[in-house]
Every structure is written in structure tokens, then in C-alpha cells.
Amino acid sequence: MTLDTKGRNEGITYPVVKCLVGKMEHSVNTTPLLGDDHDSDDEQFQHEFNTDDNKPLFKPLEPRDKFNTAYLIFCLLGIVSLLPWNFYVTADDYWMYKFRNVSKNESMVGSSTSGRTPLQAEFTSYLSLASSVPNLVFLVLTTAISHRVSLNVRVVGSLFVMLLLMLVTLVFIQVDTDKWQQTFFGVTLISIILLNVCSAIFSGSLFGAVGKFSPKYITAVIGGQALGGVFAALAQIASLSIGASSTHSALVYFIIGNLTIAISIFLYIMLEKSLFFKYYIADHAVINELLTNSLPMNYSYRTILKKMWCYGLSIFVTFAVSLAVYPGVTVLIDSEGKGHGNRWNDVYFVPTIAYLLFSTGDYLGRILAGKVLKPRNITVLVILSCARFIFIPLLMLCNAQPRHLAVVFDRDYQYILILFLFAVSNGYLANIATIMVPKAVDQHEKEIASSIMTIFMGFGLTLGSTVSLFMVRLL
Incomplete structure (x- = not known):
């Protein structure tokens, strides 16, 4: 029954x-x-x-997560939650080819001596903006409808539409768009907007659900998001290593992305049928009502916000700072040895350093946060989040091209060290805030509180992406 x-x-x-x-x-x-x-x-x-007015009379018998199956699936779902963003933004070689200067017959930006075209230079910043704005809007809507539309409909439905849109991307890889680059630019941005609508619905639903689980599973999702960047970067490097053309490499790359989404749909359906998942996702307040005939719990967004807004502020500042320069500025930072015929400097430097290194550092920061859980003082956490503003001028002064400003950090190792610290601090502070939020609210408020955190994150991503456009032009 x-x-x-x-x-x-x-x-x-x-x-x-x-x-x-x-x-x-x-x-x-x-x-x-x-x-x-x-x-x-x-x-x-x-x-x-052993009665207590604030605690249940009977301690529930919790089901076990056999072989950490749920943990691994949550990790995969975390990867998929940012898969459209990671795969689109990491496919830098493909976009540089699509928006190259066709009049000079340049096959890729790495071979160009005249610098990037306006579409090439600004595409990543526009991609960030087209991702963050719809993401923010639908994170808010998802939180508002979370108790009106079932979790399974939101998760499975958004994943299926995401898969269809990624298949459309595969089709365009094989289409010659040289004569209508501006139109293709617009169509691509529309696809990105729709993908991020789905991603927002999925992410908001996922974070709302996992907020009811132990911090271990929250870390799995957060860590999975960072691993998504690592996964996308490795897939991009692997496709480039084939030595095929930019379009054939992109074909292999996006096929990997589509297969990942398809697998995640299958595994989520398996997960939601498990007793372990149903036990934690159940509304325990309502079950208690059914068992004891007590009054149902009421949800007050204002009350929840009062308890957790400082954590939201921390994650807002963290992501606003990160998106102000990543990936809009970092993708433009070239190796000091570029242009001398070395494939590492010309082909692999950007995907390896700008994406793989950043994502690895971000992941390490999130895992470290899950083990250390410090600082617990919210004031210190906000101060540390604000202190990351120093990374904006540091990265702006690296060897980003084209530029008008002077280059201060012209060595590769300087840029790598700055970027790695930037990435680790992003993952660490973001995960600390996310883990601490469910502890700041009551049991029946955890889902909404976790969803509200994604809204704060969305505001940070939107502001950072908007600022990124100005950062690129300031160079």
C-alpha cells in the first residue's frame, strides 16, 4: 500500500x-x-x-547502503548535474574551430598568428551568461514547485530533455556552419539556455533530495560536480589525442557526454526504487503524523532563510568570484611556449591546465572540506569567501590573449600555482557552506534549505558570468 x-x-x-x-x-x-x-x-x-517532547519515542531502524551503491550513484548524478556546462565550456578547441576566421583558412586558434576573432574571444563569457541566468531563474522555480511536482518527474524528465538537446549538439558537429557563424552562435546559445533550464531543475531537485541524507551523501553530490569538470577535461584531452580533426574529436567527446546522461537515467531509476532511498527521501514529519495523529509540519521560507542566509551569502560570494574569471579569462591564458610547434603548448595546455587542473583542485577542496569541516564559525567563512577577490587581479595579470594590459605573471608555473589555489579554495568553501546548512535547520526544513542554497549559488554564478564579460574586454 x-x-x-x-x-x-x-x-x-x-x-x-x-x-x-x-x-x-x-x-x-x-x-x-x-x-x-x-x-x-x-x-x-x-x-x-525515555520520553522527550523534542525527540521521537521510537528510534527508527535505518536501512543500509550496501556496497556504497547509493553513494556512487549520487556521485554520478553530481557529475551529470553540471555536465552540459562542463562539456560545452571544455570543448574549447571545437568552438575555436567553429568561430575561426574562415577567410584566412585557419583550422584552429592554435595555428593563428593574428589572435582570436571576436566570437572566439567572447564565446566562453557569453556561454557562462547564457548558462547562469536561466539556471538561476529555474532554480527559484524548482524550489517553489518542489512540493507540487514529484521528485521523480522533475529528475527523470529533466534528464531526458537534457539528453535530447545534447543529441542536437551531435548533429550540428557534422554541419558546415562557416557561412552562417553568427546564426550558429545564436542557435548554440539557445541550446545552452535550454540545457541549463534542465540542469537547474535537475540540480535543484537533486540538492533538495540529498539534503535529507547524511553529510556523506551531500559530499558525494558536491564532489561529483567537481569530478564532472575532471571527467569533461579528460574526455576532451582523450578526444584531442586521437589526432583527428576538430569536428571528429568533438563527435567522440559529445558521444561520451550523451552516454553518461543515458546511464545516469537508468541508475537513478534503480536508486529511487531502493528502500534506502525511500527511507531518507520520505517526509518523516508526515509519517510521524500518520503514526501519532499529530499536526503536520508547516514550511516557512522566511524562517528557513533566517537560519541559513549567512551560508547562502558565503556560497554566493565564492561562486561570484570564481565565475568572474573562470572560465572566461582563464581559457584565454596561453602557455609561454605557444607558437613554437609544440603540441603541449599549442593544443593540450588549455584543456589540461585551465580545465583539468582547476577541476582537480576544486574536487580536492570539496573532499578536504568534507573531512575537516572547518571553519564552523559562519563569520570566518564569509570573510574567507570575500578574501578570494585577490584571485581576480592575479589571474587578470597572467598571459591571457588578446590583451591591452601588461603581463606580470608570464611564466607557466606562476599561472598554474595561482589557478590551483583558486580552485582548491573554491571547492573547500563551497562544500563547507553546503554541508553546514542542513545542520542549521530542522529536519523537515532540510530539503527547502538545500534548494535555497542552490539559488544563492545561482545568483553568484549569474553575477560572476556578467562580470566575466567586462573582465575579458578589460584585458
Whole structure:
């Protein structure tokens, strides 16, 4: 049988309720109240029953995550949540080919001696803006409708549409767009907007759901997002190493992306059918209402916001600073040895350093945050997030091309060190804020609080992407 209260508890089946009261028989004191010990005092009575107005009478029997299956699936879903962004932004070689100066018959930007065209130089910044704005809008909408549309519809539906849009990208790889680059530029941005609408619905739903799990699973999703950048960079490097043309390399690259989304759909369907997932995703407040006839819990967005807005501010500042220069500026930073015929400097430097190194550092920062969980003081956390502003001028003074400003850090190792510290701090501070939020609110508020955090993140991404356009032009 299925328990359903106001549409909030689809999927809460009898085994889940059974888990919640599984130890009831062994927890209840069966000593007769009117037996020989009827004169026992109130303190002994309280001790026997161990009652507390703020805690449930019976401790639930929690199902186990066998072989860490749920953890691994959450990690994959974290990868997929940012897959459109990571795959589009990392395919730098492909976009440079599509928007090259066709009048000079240049096959890729690496062979050009005249610098990037305006479309080549500004595409990444426009991509960031086209990603962040719809992402923000639909993160807000997803939070608003989270209790009106079922979790499975939001997750599976958004993944299917995401897959279809990525298939459209595969088709355009084989289409000659040289004579209509401006139109292709617009069509690409529209595709990116739609992809990020799906990504926002999926991400908001995923974070809302995982907020009900232990911090281990929150770290799995957060870590998966960082691993998504690593995965995309490795896929790009692998496709370039084939030695084929830019279009054939892009074909291999985006096929990998499509297969990843398809696999994630299958694995999520398996996960949502598991007892472990149903136990945690269940609205425990409503189950308690069904078992005890108590009043249902009310959700107040204002109350939740008051409890967690400082953590939201921290993640907003963290991502605003990051997106102000990454990847809009960092993708333009060339190796000191570029133009001398070395494939490392001309072909592999940008995907390896600008994407793979950043994503690796971001992932390490998130994993470290999950183990250390410091600082716990929210004021210190906000101050550290604001201190990352120093990375904006540092990266602007690296060897980004084309430029009007003087280059201060012209050595590759200087840029690599700055970028790595920039990446680690991004992942560390973002994960600390995300993990601490569910601890700052009540159990029944965790899903909404985690979803609100994605909105703060969306605001940060939008502001950073907007600033990125000006940073590129300031160069």
C-alpha cells in the first residue's frame, strides 16, 4: 500500500513505514503499570520510557547502503548535474574551430598568428551568461514547485530533455556552419539556455533530495560536480589525442557526454526504487503524523532563510568570484611556449591546465572540506569567501590573449600555482557552506534549505558570468 498526504509523500511504501517503527517491539517497556511496582516514582517512569517532547519515542531502524551503491550513484548524478556546462565550456578547441576566421583558412586558434576573432574571444563569457541566468531563474522555480511536482518527474524528465538537446549538439558537429557563424552562435546559445533550464531543475531537485541524507551523501553530490569538470577535461584531452580533426574529436567527446546522461537515467531509476532511498527521501514529519495523529509540519521560507542566509551569502560570494574569471579569462591564458610547434603548448595546455587542473583542485577542496569541516564559525567563512577577490587581479595579470594590459605573471608555473589555489579554495568553501546548512535547520526544513542554497549559488554564478564579460574586454 502507499501512503500519500497532500502530494508530498509519493513513494513512501509500507516497508519504509515498517523501517521507521521496526524496533518498536523491542523499545517498549512491557512491565505492567499496575503491578507490584506501581508505587515507583515519576523519575523512574520517565527513565523507563525515555520520553522527550523534542525527540521521537521510537528510534527508527535505518536501512543500509550496501556496497556504497547509493553513494556512487549520487556521485554520478553530481557529475551529470553540471555536465552540459562542463562539456560545452571544455570543448574549447571545437568552438575555436567553429568561430575561426574562415577567410584566412585557419583550422584552429592554435595555428593563428593574428589572435582570436571576436566570437572566439567572447564565446566562453557569453556561454557562462547564457548558462547562469536561466539556471538561476529555474532554480527559484524548482524550489517553489518542489512540493507540487514529484521528485521523480522533475529528475527523470529533466534528464531526458537534457539528453535530447545534447543529441542536437551531435548533429550540428557534422554541419558546415562557416557561412552562417553568427546564426550558429545564436542557435548554440539557445541550446545552452535550454540545457541549463534542465540542469537547474535537475540540480535543484537533486540538492533538495540529498539534503535529507547524511553529510556523506551531500559530499558525494558536491564532489561529483567537481569530478564532472575532471571527467569533461579528460574526455576532451582523450578526444584531442586521437589526432583527428576538430569536428571528429568533438563527435567522440559529445558521444561520451550523451552516454553518461543515458546511464545516469537508468541508475537513478534503480536508486529511487531502493528502500534506502525511500527511507531518507520520505517526509518523516508526515509519517510521524500518520503514526501519532499529530499536526503536520508547516514550511516557512522566511524562517528557513533566517537560519541559513549567512551560508547562502558565503556560497554566493565564492561562486561570484570564481565565475568572474573562470572560465572566461582563464581559457584565454596561453602557455609561454605557444607558437613554437609544440603540441603541449599549442593544443593540450588549455584543456589540461585551465580545465583539468582547476577541476582537480576544486574536487580536492570539496573532499578536504568534507573531512575537516572547518571553519564552523559562519563569520570566518564569509570573510574567507570575500578574501578570494585577490584571485581576480592575479589571474587578470597572467598571459591571457588578446590583451591591452601588461603581463606580470608570464611564466607557466606562476599561472598554474595561482589557478590551483583558486580552485582548491573554491571547492573547500563551497562544500563547507553546503554541508553546514542542513545542520542549521530542522529536519523537515532540510530539503527547502538545500534548494535555497542552490539559488544563492545561482545568483553568484549569474553575477560572476556578467562580470566575466567586462573582465575579458578589460584585458
